[in-house]
Amino acid sequence: MNDLTPTREQRTAALEGMGCKRKRVEDIRFTQGRGSYVDDIKLPGMLHGDFVRSPHPHARVKKIDDSEALKVPGVLAVITAETLKTVNLAWMPTLAGDVQMVLADGKVLFQNQEVAFVVATDRYAADDGINKVVVEYEPLPPLVDPFKSMDKDAPVLREDLVGKMSGAHGPRKHDNHIFEWTVGDKELTDAAFNKAEVKIKEMISYHRTHPSPLETCQCVCSFDKIKGELTIYGTFQAPHVIRTVVSLIAKLPEHKIHVIAPDIGGGFGNKVGAYPGYICAAVASIVTGKPVKWVEDRIENLTATSFARDYHMTTEVAATKDGKVTGLRVHVLADHGAFDACADPSKWPAGFFNIVTGSYDFPTAHLAVDGVYTNKAPGGVAYRCSFRVTEAAYCIERAMDILAQKLNMDPAELRLKNFIKPEQFPYHSALGWEYDSGDYHTAMRKMMETTGYAALRKEQADKRAAFKRGETREIMGLGVSFFTEIVGAGPSKNCDILGIAMFDSCEIRMHPTGAGIARVGSKSQGQGHETTWAQIIATEIGIPADNIMVEEGNTDTAPYGLGTYGSRSTPVAGAAIAMAARKIKAKAQMIAAYKLEVHEDDLEFDIDGFRVKGLPEKFMSMKDICWAAYNSVPPGMEPGLEAVSYYDPPNMTYPFGAYLCVMDIDVDTGVYNVRRFYALDDCGTRINPMIIEGQVHGGLTEAFAIAMGQEIRYDEVGNVVTGSFMDFFMPTAVETPHWETDFTVTPSPHHPIGAKGVGESPNVGGVPAFSNAVNDAFSFLGSTHIQMPHDFWRNWKAAKQLGAVA
Amino acid sequence: MAKTHVTMKVNGAEVEGLVEPRTLLVHFIRENLQMTGTHIGCETTHCGACTVDIDGMSVKSCTMFAVQADGSDITTIEGMANADGTLSALQEGFRMMHGLQCGFCTPGMIVRAHRLLKENASPSEAEIRMGISGNICRCTGYQNIVKAIQYASAKINGVEFQEAAE
Numbered sequence: 012m013n014d015l016t017p018t019r020e021q022r023t024a025a026l027e028g029m030g031c032k033r034k035r036v037e038d039i040r041f042t043q044g045r046g047s048y049v050d051d052i053k054l055p056g057m058l059h060g061d062f063v064r065s066p067h068p069h070a071r072v073k074k075i076d077d078s079e080a081l082k083v084p085g086v087l088a089v090i091t092a093e094t095l096k097t098v099n100l101a102w103m104p105t106l107a108g109d110v111q112m113v114l115a116d117g118k119v120l121f122q123n124q125e126v127a128f129v130v131a132t133d134r135y136a137a138d139d140g141i142n143k144v145v146v147e148y149e150p151l152p153p154l155v156d157p158f159k160s161m162d163k164d165a166p167v168l169r170e171d172l173v174g175k176m177s178g179a180h181g182p183r184k185h186d187n188h189i190f191e192w193t194v195g196d197k198e199l200t201d202a203a204f205n206k207a208e209v210k211i212k213e214m215i216s217y218h219r220t221h222p223s224p225l226e227t228c229q230c231v232c233s234f235d236k237i238k239g240e241l242t243i244y245g246t247f248q249a250p251h252v253i254r255t256v257v258s259l260i261a262k263l264p265e266h267k268i269h270v271i272a273p274d275i276g277g278g279f280g281n282k283v284g285a286y287p288g289y290i291c292a293a294v295a296s297i298v299t300g301k302p303v304k305w306v307e308d309r310i311e312n313l314t315a316t317s318f319a320r321d322y323h324m325t326t327e328v329a330a331t332k333d334g335k336v337t338g339l340r341v342h343v344l345a346d347h348g349a350f351d352a353c354a355d356p357s358k359w360p361a362g363f364f365n366i367v368t369g370s371y372d373f374p375t376a377h378l379a380v381d382g383v384y385t386n387k388a389p390g391g392v393a394y395r396c397s398f399r400v401t402e403a404a405y406c407i408e409r410a411m412d413i414l415a416q417k418l419n420m421d422p423a424e425l426r427l428k429n430f431i432k433p434e435q436f437p438y439h440s441a442l443g444w445e446y447d448s449g450d451y452h453t454a455m456r457k458m459m460e461t462t463g464y465a466a467l468r469k470e471q472a473d474k475r476a477a478f479k480r481g482e483t484r485e486i487m488g489l490g491v492s493f494f495t496e497i498v499g500a501g502p503s504k505n506c507d508i509l510g511i512a513m514f515d516s517c518e519i520r521m522h523p524t525g526a527g528i529a530r531v532g533s534k535s536q537g538q539g540h541e542t543t544w545a546q547i548i549a550t551e552i553g554i555p556a557d558n559i560m561v562e563e564g565n566t567d568t569a570p571y572g573l574g575t576y577g578s579r580s581t582p583v584a585g586a587a588i589a590m591a592a593r594k595i596k597a598k599a600q601m602i603a604a605y606k607l608e609v610h611e612d613d614l615e616f617d618i619d620g621f622r623v624k625g626l627p628e629k630f631m632s633m634k635d636i637c638w639a640a641y642n643s644v645p646p647g648m649e650p651g652l653e654a655v656s657y658y659d660p661p662n663m664t665y666p667f668g669a670y671l672c673v674m675d676i677d678v679d680t681g682v683y684n685v686r687r688f689y690a691l692d693d694c695g696t697r698i699n700p701m702i703i704e705g706q707v708h709g710g711l712t713e714a715f716a717i718a719m720g721q722e723i724r725y726d727e728v729g730n731v732v733t734g735s736f737m738d739f740f741m742p743t744a745v746e747t748p749h750w751e752t753d754f755t756v757t758p759s760p761h762h763p764i765g766a767k768g769v770g771e772s773p774n775v776g777g778v779p780a781f782s783n784a785v786n787d788a789f790s791f792l793g794s795t796h797i798q799m800p801h802d803f804w805r806n807w808k809a810a811k812q813l814g815a816v817a
Numbered sequence: 818m819a820k821t822h823v824t825m826k827v828n829g830a831e832v833e834g835l836v837e838p839r840t841l842l843v844h845f846i847r848e849n850l851q852m853t854g855t856h857i858g859c860e861t862t863h864c865g866a867c868t869v870d871i872d873g874m875s876v877k878s879c880t881m882f883a884v885q886a887d888g889s890d891i892t893t894i895e896g897m898a899n900a901d902g903t904l905s906a907l908q909e910g911f912r913m914m915h916g917l918q919c920g921f922c923t924p925g926m927i928v929r930a931h932r933l934l935k936e937n938a939s940p941s942e943a944e945i946r947m948g949i950s951g952n953i954c955r956c957t958g959y960q961n962i963v964k965a966i967q968y969a970s971a972k973i974n975g976v977e978f979q980e981a982a983e
Contacts, residue, residue, distance in 0.1 A: 034912055034913065034915075035912065035915070037920065038911065038912040038917060038920075039904075039912070040920075041917055041920030041923050042904060042908040042909075042911050042912055042917065042920075042923060042927065043854070043894065043895070043897070043898055043904070043908065044852070044853070044854015044855065044893065044894030044895050044897075044924045045854065046854075046920045046921075047853075048853075048856070048921065050847075050853075050856075050857065051847075051853035053848070053851070134844075135837065135839065135840070223955070224919070224921075224955055225856075225858045225864060225866055225919070225921045225922050225953065225954070225955045226856070226858065226919070226921045227858075274919075274920065275919065276856070276858075276919045276920070276921025277918075277919040277921060277955045277956055279955070308859075308860050309858070309859040309860060309861060309863075309864075310861075536919055537918035537919025537920065537921075537956045538918070539918065701915050702915070704915070705915045705918060705956075705957060705961060706918075708957055708958030708959075708960050708961065709918060709955070709956045709957050709958050711958060712957075712958035712959070713955070735859070735861050735863065736859050736861060736863035736864060736953065737861070737863060741863070741864075741953050741955075743946075743949075743950040743951075743952075743953060743959075744945070744946040744947075744949050744950055744952075744954075744959040744962065744963065745946050745947055745950045747958055747959050747960075749960065750958060750960055
C-alpha cells in the first residue's frame, strides 16, 4: 500500500454510514424554500373546497339552504350529506372500528363539525359561499363532562347506535359508551391490594391537547373521468393505508388510485387518520371533473381534526412498607368525543396503554378502560407517542412519585428499588408485553451522577427550610421520570390496521455506476428519512450514502408500507431497509466470487467491497460489483442488482430513558423557571446522533408545552375556547428551556441493526418529568397531586389552596 | 370583485398583478407570483411561517393585503441565497447546526433571522431567542435554530464559530 491508499477509517468515513452525524440532504431544498408541500401544488383548472361548520356542539340540523350560496360568483357546488348519500359516503369508517359522519347527517355532535362543503374557483370565493349557506339548527343539550356520559339522564349523542349494545370492541353499557377494555389478573391484583402494607390512590388526568403540526391537514384530489383514476396529493403519514381506505369506501379499484404524500410540514400523529376534507375533495373532483384542493386553517385544525389524550386515570399502587411494589390497578375513563376516531392498531381500543406497569417489576396488575362519547371533536391520536403510551407513562410516573411521597422515600431510590433488572430481559410484564432489552439501573445512575442529583436534593431541602423561615418566596422541584416505551408496531400476530398487518417495506435498486435508489413504505414528516435511510444502506452494502436516493410517499412506486407514526419507522421500515440491503449484499457476494474466481465462502465483506480471505490485494469494490451486475454475472444468474424486503417484526422495541427537570416556582405569581432539563435516552443502536439529538429537543419542547399549558379546553356548554395559537400554548424560543441530552446504548436483540426508535421518547418521558417537578415543588406544602397543565395561573392557584399565598 | 393593479419589487425583480383589495399578500406571493417558499401556518399572525422582508422590516404576509404592499421592496426565502446561487451564511448555518426538521417554518425563520442579523450582527443568545419569538417551530425546540443563527453571525463577522458548551 502506498500513501495514497485510503485508510480503513477514511473508507468508512467516506460512506457516511450509521453512527455519523451526516448533514441532512433534505435541507438543501428546505433552506431555499424549494420544498414541495401540498398547498404548493397547483393543477390546471383546480378548484377550492371549504367547510360550513357548526356553531353548536349538539343540535339537530333542520334544513340546509344553499340557494343563495350557489348565486355567489365562483361558487360551483355545495355538497351536503344528502349529496354524499347518493354515493354512499355520508359516513365513513374510522380506524377504531366506529363510523363517523363526513358531513352532518341530521345532527351535529361537536362545535365546528363539518356541515357542508362549498366548492369554488378560488379560496376567497369558497369563503363567500360559506357565508351564504343558511343552516337551521335546533340546539340540543350538550354533554361535555365525560364523567357524566353514562349518567341515566345523559343526552344520547349517537342516535345511529341506539339499541346497539355491542360495538367493535365488545359490549356497550350505555348509549354513550363505546367500549370497555380489560387486561390483567383482577383476582390476583385485588388479593395483592387486600394484603398490601401501603396503598396509594389518585385520579390522574391527562388533559385533551392537539398535535398541531405547523402545516395543517390538506389535500388535492384529481379525478380523471376518462381513465377512471383518482390521484390524491395529501399530508399523509400513511399513504398506502389511505389508498386502501379510499378504495374500500369509495369502491374504486385500488390500482386506479394514486396517493402521493409530498413534503410534509410536521405530523405528530395529526396526519394518520382520514378526515372529511379528503372525502369531500375527492367527491367534489368526481362531481366537477376538476382537481379540488382542501386546505384546513389553523382554527379548523385545532378544533376539528384529531385531538390527543383526554384520559382520566384512577390509579392505585400497592406496596410493602419498605417500598417494593406489589400490585397496580388502573381504571381509565377515555373521552373520545363524538366519534371514536383513534388511530390505533385495530384490535387495541386503548392502544398499548397496558405498558402502564412501566419500568417496574409489578408481580400483578389489572387495567380497565371505558371509552365514552361526548360533544367534542373526534380523535384520540398518538401525539408524538406510540398509541396511548404517553398517557401510560404519565400515569405510572406520577403514581411512583405519589408512592415515594407516602413512603417518605426519594423518588429516584424508589424507582431503583423496583426496576426490572438487566438479567430479567426478555421480561414478561404483568399486563402481557415482552420487553426486549434494557439496563435501567445504569441509565438512572448515570442521570443521577451527571446532574448531581444528591446535591440538588440537598439544595431543595435548604430552600424549603428557607421558605418556611420566610426568607424566600420561591419553591424548588425535582422532576424525576424513568420511562419505558413500546414502539415499532408491529408484529402481524397482534397488530393490524383494518386487517392489514403492520409490516413495513423497502425496495433497493442499484444502478450500474454504483449509485441507487431506495423506496420505502414509511413517510417522513421532518424526521430526515432521506438522510438516515441512506446511512443504513451505506453501512450495509458499502456504497456512500450520498449515492443513495431515498424516495417515500408515492404509492405507485414505493412498496406497501404502513407509514410513519408511533416511532415505528426505524424499528420496522429501518429493519426492512437493512434486510433489503443484505439481499443486495448476498447477490453482490456471488458476483464478486465469480469475478475474483473464488468460492463465495472465501470472501469477506470489508467496508466497501469484498476481499478474498487471507489475500488482501484481491478485492472488488461494491461500485465495481454494481457494474458487473449489469454485464458479467455468473452463468444462470439474472442480471441486475435489486431487492425488496417486507419486514414483519418479531416483537415491538422498548426504548427507555431517565429524565430530570429542575424547576423553581414563584408562589406569588405562579411563574416557573425550568432551570435545568437533562434527558438520557436509550434508543438502542444510534443511526445519526445529530438527528437523534434534534428529535429529542423537539419532543421535549412538545412535552414542555403539554405539561405546562397546552390544552384543548371546552367551556361548560361545549364551546371550544382554545381555537388559535393565542389561546393554545405554543412555546416560542423565549419560553422554551435549554435541553441537555445524553445516552446509553442497549441494542434491541431482535432488530437487524439493534435500533429501537427515538422520535417520541422525549414526549413520553418529558411530560411526567415536568409534572413531577411541579408536584415535587409543592409536595412539602401538603399536596399529593396537582393536575396538568401547570400554567402560571394554576400554579398560583395551587399555592393559594395550599396556604402558601394569603 | 373589482381588481386593483399593484407593482412591487420581489427579490430584485419588478412584478405586477391584478388583485382584489382583500387578497392577502401571502396569497399574492404564493399564487400569483408562484413563489411557494413562503408558507402559511396559522393565518392569525402567530406562527411566522409567512414572514417576508418588506422595506427592511420583517412582516407576516398573512396579515397584510397585497394592495398595502404596492410599491414596496420585498425579499422572500427565494431571494436569500448568495448571488452566485450558493447557500447564504444563514442557510448554511441551518443545515450545519440541524436547525430544521420538517422545513415548514424554515423559510420564515431564515427571513426573520436575516433581518435580525442586519439589525444586530452579533446578537447574544437571549437576543436571538427574543428576536425570533414571532416565529413558531414545532420540530426543533429552537436550540439548534439559535446555534444556526450564531453560526451565521460568526461567518458574517469573519470569526470562527464556537459552539457553546452544553
